[in-house]
Amino acid sequence: MAFSVVAQEYNTDSISLSLDNDGLLGSDRGYTNGLFLKYNSNSTVDIKEKSPFILKTIGSLLPLQQQSNKGWGITVGQQIWTPTDLTSPFEGENDRPYTGFLFIEANVFEFSAESANKYSLMLGAVGPDAFGENSQKSVHSLIGSPKPMGWGRQIENQTVFNFSYEGQRLLTRSAGWFDKDYDTGLSGRINVGNYQSEVALGSTIRWGENLEESFASVGVMPGNYIDPSVLSKSRSGQFYYLSVEARYRFQDITIDGARPKHLFDVHTEHWQATISTGAVYYQESWGLALSIITSSPDYEEDLRNYNATASIEMFWRI
Numbered sequence: 001m002a003f004s005v006v007a008q009e010y011n012t013d014s015i016s017l018s019l020d021n022d023g024l025l026g027s028d029r030g031y032t033n034g035l036f037l038k039y040n041s042n043s044t045v046d047i048k049e050k051s052p053f054i055l056k057t058i059g060s061l062l063p064l065q066q067q068s069n070k071g072w073g074i075t076v077g078q079q080i081w082t083p084t085d086l087t088s089p090f091e092g093e094n095d096r097p098y099t100g101f102l103f104i105e106a107n108v109f110e111f112s113a114e115s116a117n118k119y120s121l122m123l124g125a126v127g128p129d130a131f132g133e134n135s136q137k138s139v140h141s142l143i144g145s146p147k148p149m150g151w152g153r154q155i156e157n158q159t160v161f162n163f164s165y166e167g168q169r170l171l172t173r174s175a176g177w178f179d180k181d182y183d184t185g186l187s188g189r190i191n192v193g194n195y196q197s198e199v200a201l202g203s204t205i206r207w208g209e210n211l212e213e214s215f216a217s218v219g220v221m222p223g224n225y226i227d228p229s230v231l232s233k234s235r236s237g238q239f240y241y242l243s244v245e246a247r248y249r250f251q252d253i254t255i256d257g258a259r260p261k262h263l264f265d266v267h268t269e270h271w272q273a274t275i276s277t278g279a280v281y282y283q284e285s286w287g288l289a290l291s292i293i294t295s296s297p298d299y300e301e302d303l304r305n306y307n308a309t310a311s312i313e314m315f316w317r318i
Contacts, residue, residue, distance in 0.1 A: 009233070010233060010234070010235040010284075011042045011043055011232055011233050012042050012232055012317045012318065013039070013040060013041055013042050013232070013317070013318050014039075014040045014228045014229070014231070014232065014287075014315050014316060014317045014318065015037075015038070015039055015040075015315065015316050015318060016036075016037070016038045016040070016228050016313055016314065016315035016316075017035075017036070017037055017038075017313070017314050017315075018034075018035075018036045018038075018223065018225070018226075018289075018311060018312065018313035018314075019033075019034070019035055019036075019311065019312050019313075020033065020034035020035075020036075020079075020222055020223075020225075020293075020309050020310070020311045021033050021034075021309065021310060022307070022308060022309040022310070023145075024309075024310035024312075025292070025308050025309065025310050027307075027308065027309075028082070028086060028145070029082060029083065029084040029086075029096075029307070030081060030082070030084075030096060030298070030302075030307040031079065031080075031081050031222065031295075031298075031307060031309060032080050032081065032082050032136075032309075033079070033080045033135070033136065033139075034077065034078070034079040034080070034222045034223060034309075034311075035077060035078050035079075036075055036076070036077040036222075036223040037075070037076050037077070038073055038074065038075040038076075038223075038228075038229075039073060039074050039075075040071060040072075040073040040228055040229035040232065041071045041072045041073065041229075041232070042071065042232045043069040043070060043071045043111075043232045043233055044069075044070055044071065045066075045067060045068070045069070045070065046070075047059040047064065047070040047071070047072060047108065048060050051072045051108075052072070054106065055072045055106055055108055058106070058108055058119070058121065059072070059108050062108060062119055064108075064110050064117070065110060068110040068111070068112060069110060069111050069112060069232075069233065070108070070109065070110045071108075071109055071110075071111075071229055071230075071232060072106070072107060072108050072109070073106075073107040073109075073229050074104070074105070074106055074107070075103075075104070075105040075107065075223060076103070076104050076105075077102075077103055077105070077222075077223050078100070078101065078102050078103075078130065078131070078132070078135060079100075079101045079132075079222060080099070080100055080101075080132045080135065080136055081096060081097070081098070081099040081101075081254050082096070082098055082099075082136070082148060082150075083095035083096050083097075083098070083150065084096075084304075086146055086147075086148040086149065086150070087146045087147075087148075087149055088149060088150065089149040089150060089152075090150075091150070091153060091262055091263050091264060092264070093263075093264045093301070094264075094266070094301045094302065094303050095150075095264065095266070096255065096266060096299055096302070097153070097154060097155050097254070097255065097257070097259055097262075097266070098132070098133075098148075098150055098151050098153065098154035098155070099126055099132065099154060099155045099254040099255075099257070100126065100127065100128070100130035100131060100132015100133060100135070100154065100155075101124060101125070101126050101130050101132070101160070101195075101254060102124055102125055102129070102130035102131060102132075103122050103123065103124025103125070103160065104122070104123055104124065105120050105121065105122040105123075105124075106120065106121050106122075107119065107120045107229065108120075109229060109230065111215070111216055111230040112215070113170070113212040113213070113215055114169070114170040114215065115167070115168065115169050115170065115215075115216075116166075116167070116168045116215065116216030116230060117165070117166075117167050118164075118165070118166040118167075118216075118227075119163075119164070119165055120162075120163070120164045121161075121162075121163055121164075122160070122161060122162045122163075122164070122193070122195065123159075123160070123161050124159075124160045124161075124195070125157060125158065125159055125160060126155050126157070126158050126160055126253055126254060126257055127154065127155055127156050127157030127158055127257075128154065128156075128157055129157050132151070132154070133148075133151035133154065136148055136151075137151075152260070153259060153260055153262055154259070155253070155254065155257040155258070155259055156257065156258045156259060156260065158194075158253065158257055158258065160193070160194060160195045160253060161193045161194060161195065162191050162192065162193030162194075162195040162196065162197075163191070163192050163193055164189065164190070164191045164192075165189065165190050166187065166188070166189045166219070167187065167188050167189075168185050168186070168187045168204075168215070168216040169185060169186050169187075170183060170184075170185050170215060171183075171184045171185055171186055171203075172184050173211060173212065176207055177207075180207055180208055180209060181207070181208070181209070181211050182205065182206060182207045182211070183205070183206055183211045183215070184203065184204065184205045184206075185203065185204050185215065185216070186201075186202075186203055187200075187201070187202045187203065187204065187219075187245070188200065188201050188202075189201075189202075189221075189245075189247070194251075194253055195252075195253055196249060196251070196252045196253070196254075197249070197250040197251050198247050198248060198249040198250060199247065199248055200245050200246065200247035200248075201245070201246055201247075202220060202243060202244055202245030202246065202274075203243070203244055203245075204218045204241055204242070204243040204244075205241065205242050205243075206218065206239045206240065206241045207239060207240050207241075208237065208238050208239025208240060208280075209237050209238050209239065210234060210236065210237035210238075211237070211239060213231070213233065213234035213237060214230065214231055214234050214237050214239065214280075215230070216230050217230050217231055217280070218241050218243050218276075219243075220243055220244075220245045220274045220276050220293065222311075225276060225278065225289070225291040225293065225311045225313070226278070226280055226289035226291065226311075226313050228282075228287060228313075228315040231282060231287070234282075235283075235284050236282060236283045236284060237280075237281075237282060238279070238280060238281040238282070239279070239280055240277075240278070240279050240280075241276075241277065241278060241279075241280070242275070242276075242277045243275070243276045243277070244273070244274070244275045244276075245273065245274045245275075246271075246272070246273045247271075247272050247273070247274075248270055248271060248272075249268055249269070249270055249272055249298070250268075250270070251268055252268045252298065252299075255267070255268050255298065255299050256268055264301075266299045266300065266301045267299060267300045267301070268298065268299055268300070269296070269297050269298055269299050269300050269302070271296075272295065272296050272297075272298055273295065273296045274293060274294070274295040274296070275293075275294050275295075276291055276292065276293040276294070277291070277292055278290050278291030278292060278311075282315070282317075284317065285316070285317055286314070286315065286316050286317060287314070287315045287317070288312075288313070288314055288315075289311075289312070289313040289315075290310075290311070290312055290313075291310065291311040291313075292308065292309075292310050292311075293308065293309050293310070293311065294306050294307070294308045295307050295308075
């Protein structure tokens with residue numbers, strides 16, 4: 001009697017939890033904290049048949065390739081920005097506004113070993129309703145950090161929306177050192193809405209294993225430094241990366257948004273740049289990513305030359 005074994009193609013959903021915090025680098029200012037929970041679907045050729053109704057509708061309107069790997073995701077997140085001196089109850093001339101941001105984002109994407117297209121629609125709020133003050137004060141109380149004193153002058157409640165597109169294209173992939181491969185890619189982004197409207201161009205170089213199965217998994221924006229959604233068909237892998245991006249930001253509601261009566265205005269720095277580096281390791285059931293991100297100032301009055309944060313992301317494959 002003969003038996004045959006057919007290997008089942010790996011294809012999995014995932015849940016990821018990521019934390020951005022500048023305190024990991026000994027700082028507490030600017031973009032100081034971000035927490036993101038995301039669900040990513042497994043991949044499918046026909047996203048209109050295997051996605052929730054609203055994403056099914058969005059997917060039918062997008063210019064997706066007929067036979068590409070496709071998926072969808074939902075992200076819930078909170079971000080916090082603060083000035084340099086948290087202990088002062090008084091507004092400084094060069095202070096960034098206190099801002100809390102709470103949002104939900106829907107994503108539809110397609111990917112291959114050489115290219116990826118990612119679309120997202122975000123709805124959220126800035127202001128007291130985003131609970132930034134509550135979150136920061138609770139965490140500082142737990143870890144014994146100074147109590148922030150200036151949340152009374154935070155950005156006012158405002159509804160926020162953004163539509164985003166990101167495209168990534170492979171430039172080259174080849175054998176590298178120590179039995180590992182390397183690849184380089186080009187990326188472009190556009191954000192339209194009242195959150196952060198911008199256009200951006202960047203590039204990424206990676207060195208590691210199974211790179212053809214993890215292309216387009218690196219980004220430079222909070223909540224997307226590493227994107228497990230495009231790893232749905234990759235059973236295991238690891239890589240190190242270096243990524244750079246230049247952008248022109250038209251406006252930023254976390255800086256330009258309406259505030260209570262205040263003494264000093266600050267203005268969005270239009271030309272910005274970011275460099276990030278990190279490592280990613282994943283296997284069949286889980287993965288871990290560590291990143292360090294350094295950016296140029298995001299507002300004109302910032303007295304510092306750069307801002308830096310660290311990011312830790314865990315993802316579970318289900």
